[in-house]
Structures are given as structure tokens and as C-alpha cells.
Amino acid sequence: MxxxxxxxxxxxxxxxxxxxxxxxxxxxxxxxxxxxxxxxxxxxxxxxxxxxxxxxxxxxxxxxxxxxxxxxxxxxxxxxxxxxxxxxxxxxxxxxxxxxxxxxxxxxxxxxxxxxxxxxxxxxxxxxxxxxxxxxxxxxxxxxxxxxxxxxxxxxxxxxxxxxxxxxxxxxxxxxxxxxxNGVPKDQWFYTGMDCYIHCVESLNGTYLNAFSQSYGEKAGELCHEVFYDGNLSEEESQDKLMMASWHGGMSIAYSQVGVAHAMSYGLSYLLGTRHGIGNCIVFDHLEEFYPEGVAMFKKMKARFGIELPTGLCANLTDEEFDTMINVSMGMEPLWENACGKNWKDTITPEKLRSLYEKM
The missing domain is CATH 3.40.50.1970 (Rossmann fold)
Structure with missing residues (x-):
């Protein structure tokens, strides 16, 4: 090997x-x-x-x-x-x-x-x-x-x-x-912080997981939990910890890979120009089937900070637009393999992705 x-x-x-x-x-x-x-x-x-x-x-x-x-x-x-x-x-x-x-x-x-x-x-x-x-x-x-x-x-x-x-x-x-x-707007702070949190969830639940990525992913997840759920941090502590969570989250996926939320948010971004952080959040909100515990915690964090995600992004898309989005997403093969294994195409079909996109 x-x-x-x-x-x-x-x-x-x-x-x-x-x-x-x-x-x-x-x-x-x-x-x-x-x-x-x-x-x-x-x-x-x-x-x-x-x-x-x-x-x-x-x-x-x-x-x-x-x-x-x-x-x-x-x-x-x-x-x-x-x-x-x-x-x-x-x-x-x-x-x-x-x-x-x-x-x-x-x-x-x-x-x-x-x-x-x-x-x-x-x-x-x-x-x-x-x-x-x-x-x-x-x-x-x-x-x-x-x-x-x-x-x-x-x-x-x-x-x-x-x-x-x-x-x-x-x-x-x-x-x-x-x-x-200093001075980052609350919603942007949340979406970008959740990009880090989602890195951790996808890395820790992926087939590429190893001790290297696990050690960084667990630390990043712990720091995100402190910042976005436990509370009781000063603004300075929150800034310091989130900056280190970002570093550790990046290191975690460096030696493994991200997963379903990132693969699907690339489709949203390519077709609709949806920004990366908010796109990940919009997708992740509907991925209980893949990451039940991670999504449950995400919903609690979202509620704690009063974050309302946009809805209806895909409500008026044509079949051709859905196909474009699905093709971009399915092109992210290493992400799907990490999320679902080598036989990912058995379960991740265009129909499956369309049904998920239609919820967004």
C-alpha cells in the first residue's frame, strides 16, 4: 500500500x-x-x-x-x-x-x-x-x-x-x-464556522478515516462544540478556539476527505453561485440519513444562534438545471467514496440526488 x-x-x-x-x-x-x-x-x-x-x-x-x-x-x-x-x-x-x-x-x-x-x-x-x-x-x-x-x-x-x-x-x-x-457578521461567522464543523463530521464518519485524520477531526469537533454549543466563552476565547478549530479541521480532511455535504454544495455553488459556507449548511440540514448525530447537533447549534437558512433554492429549477447540478456533484468521486465506500454509485444515483436537492 x-x-x-x-x-x-x-x-x-x-x-x-x-x-x-x-x-x-x-x-x-x-x-x-x-x-x-x-x-x-x-x-x-x-x-x-x-x-x-x-x-x-x-x-x-x-x-x-x-x-x-x-x-x-x-x-x-x-x-x-x-x-x-x-x-x-x-x-x-x-x-x-x-x-x-x-x-x-x-x-x-x-x-x-x-x-x-x-x-x-x-x-x-x-x-x-x-x-x-x-x-x-x-x-x-x-x-x-x-x-x-x-x-x-x-x-x-x-x-x-x-x-x-x-x-x-x-x-x-x-x-x-x-x-x-473582529467584526465578522454573525451569520457569516456561523456559516463559516459550520464549514469547519461539517469538515469534522464528514471526516470522522468517512471510509478514509485513519488515526491521523481522526486525531485532528476529534479536536476540531470538540472546539466547535465549545464555541457553538457549550457557551460561556468570552469573545476572545471564542475567536482563539474557532481559529484553531479551523486549522485542525483542515488538517483532518488533508489526510482523509470530506463527504456528502461538500459534494452536493459544489453543485449548488456551480449552478446558483451559492457561497460555500451557507451552501454546506443548506445541504447538511437535510442529511440525517448520512450523518444522524452530526445533523442533530447542527440543528441545535442553529437554534442556539437563531440562524434561519434560506429555503426554496431549487423550487423553480428546470430538469436541465437539476442535471447540471447533479453532474457537478457526482463528479466529486473521492468525496462520495469517502462518504459511502467504493460502491457508492449503487446508492448515490441521479434520482437520489435530485430528491435531496428538491428539499432545499
Whole structure:
């Protein structure tokens, strides 16, 4: 049997206020004054001087504000890569992503494509990247996606929603500063936190489960339980624990895989543009058949924070639209195999998926 030789993030800083150390982290990685650092920053911070004033720009460094209303797309990566190539005299010193999962994924993808040829869509899949990526740093400003630690960058392409899964995808450096999560709206905080919780449930109940993924998944699940169910945490404790839950949840699926909720939410996202976190929640709410205990706890967490999920998303879809969604979802073979075993196609049929989508 061949085991995964999994690449982990080699350097990580954790601590409240650690964002102020970014300059000293980047300085040794600066090639020269003509090789800029490119900062991809969630545009929610465009007028936030507290954040932008701490971004250590020098020489020809650029800050590019990224709109995050939609999920990241392969052609968005291509546009960014072309812009960076056209505006820099030299290959950049590195790419720094500051934001949520969308910005993390874009930063990883841009770092890969700056040293690769062709279009981003050519690399959607497993182990298609052949060249080492540019130095890249992830700085999450919301907790839950696990994008800061994973070997994938989830992108919607012209034909499919699928990550660039490769050994060159993980960040070279991650900076975890829980203070950066101040002011996240409650519903977004919940949906993204539940992305982490769902990672744990799917990993811990999957056929790919092993002691490595189990140890991280159990810890992440425990931390999510403390934040979203037990209560009695201060805001600081909640921020710190959820940031670590996100890290552990990402590590759990790194050595196993996610499952039904993620596979089906990719279909929603591809067809309807549903954001990843809320899409996972909408799907997971109907998956008692697959994850009875996990869904029961999810419903309690949802009630505790008064979260109302959208309904009727699929009410007016045509047969063709259902087929598109189902095809995207069924294309996520490793996720289905993890959830249901090697013979997953015996039980996961287009009719089965349609009946589930119709509930949403």
C-alpha cells in the first residue's frame, strides 16, 4: 500500500496581534526592490485603516482588493496573473492573501499560476501542477474554511467546480491572528464556522478515516462544540478556539476527505453561485440519513444562534438545471467514496440526488 506524503504548512505564527509581525516575516523573502510582494486583500477592508495601515508595503509592492461576493473562479485567477505579470518588471517575491476562504484560495491559485503555463482551468483536479509555486502566505480574517492549511484551492471553472489539489498548493507561511476576525457578521461567522464543523463530521464518519485524520477531526469537533454549543466563552476565547478549530479541521480532511455535504454544495455553488459556507449548511440540514448525530447537533447549534437558512433554492429549477447540478456533484468521486465506500454509485444515483436537492 502506498501512503500519502502530505505537505504541511512549514511555518505558522499564532497569537493575538501577530499581524504586526508581517514585515519581519516577509523581509528575508524579498528578492530585491524590483520583485514586489502582491497583497490580495478582501475588499471589506478597503476602508479599514487599522488593517491596511499594517500591510508592510515597500518599493513596487501592490495591494489588490478582491471582491468576495462570489466564489473564486478560474478566469478571475487568469486575469490577476496577467495583471501581475504586466505590471511587474520581475517575478514577484511572493503572494500574500489576507481575507476569508475566497482570498486564501485565490492567493494559492495565483502563486501556482505565476510559475505555470496555460490556463488555471487546466489544473483543476488532482496532482496536475508540475512546478513549485511562488512563495505564498495565508492570513485568514475569518475562521472555519481550513483554506489556510489545505492542499487544495477550490475554484469554479467553465465546466466544473473543482480544486487545484497539489503538493504545491499549501501556503509556505500562515499567520493566525484571532484579532483579525473582529467584526465578522454573525451569520457569516456561523456559516463559516459550520464549514469547519461539517469538515469534522464528514471526516470522522468517512471510509478514509485513519488515526491521523481522526486525531485532528476529534479536536476540531470538540472546539466547535465549545464555541457553538457549550457557551460561556468570552469573545476572545471564542475567536482563539474557532481559529484553531479551523486549522485542525483542515488538517483532518488533508489526510482523509470530506463527504456528502461538500459534494452536493459544489453543485449548488456551480449552478446558483451559492457561497460555500451557507451552501454546506443548506445541504447538511437535510442529511440525517448520512450523518444522524452530526445533523442533530447542527440543528441545535442553529437554534442556539437563531440562524434561519434560506429555503426554496431549487423550487423553480428546470430538469436541465437539476442535471447540471447533479453532474457537478457526482463528479466529486473521492468525496462520495469517502462518504459511502467504493460502491457508492449503487446508492448515490441521479434520482437520489435530485430528491435531496428538491428539499432545499
Amino acid at each position: 502506498k501512503y500519502k506524503n502530505f505537505p504541511m504548512v512549514p511555518r505558522v505564527v499564532f497569537g493575538r496581534g501577530s499581524f504586526s509581525q508581517l514585515n519581519e516575516i516577509l523581509m528575508p523573502k524579498r528578492k530585491n526592490s524590483e520583485a514586489p510582494f502582491i497583497f490580495l486583500v478582501d475588499d471589506v477592508f478597503e476602508n479599514n485603516k487599522k488593517i491596511t495601515s499594517q500591510i508592510p508595503t515597500l518599493f513596487n509592492d501592490q495591494i489588490i482588493f478582491i471582491p468576495t461576493e462570489e466564489e473564486p473562479k478560474t478566469d478571475q485567477v487568469d486575469v490577476l496573473v496577467e495583471k501581475i505579470r504586466n505590471e511587474s518588471n520581475e517575478i514577484p517575491s511572493g503572494i500574500i492573501g489576507i481575507g476569508g476562504g475566497t482570498v486564501m484560495d485565490l492567493a494559492k491559485a495565483v502563486a501556482i499560476m505565476l510559475t505555470s503555463t496555460g490556463k488555471t482551468e487546466d489544473y483543476q483536479g488532482w496532482d496536475l501542477v508540475k512546478n513549485e509555486a511562488l512563495y505564498h502566505v495565508g492570513i485568514p480574517t475569518i475562521s472555519g474554511t481550513g483554506a489556510e492549511v489545505s492542499r487544495t484551492t477550490v475554484l469554479t471553472g467553465p465546466d466544473k467546480k473543482l480544486g487545484i489539489n497539489s503538493d504545491f498548493t499549501p501556503f509556505d507561511q500562515v499567520l493566525l491572528d484571532p484579532e483579525l476576525t
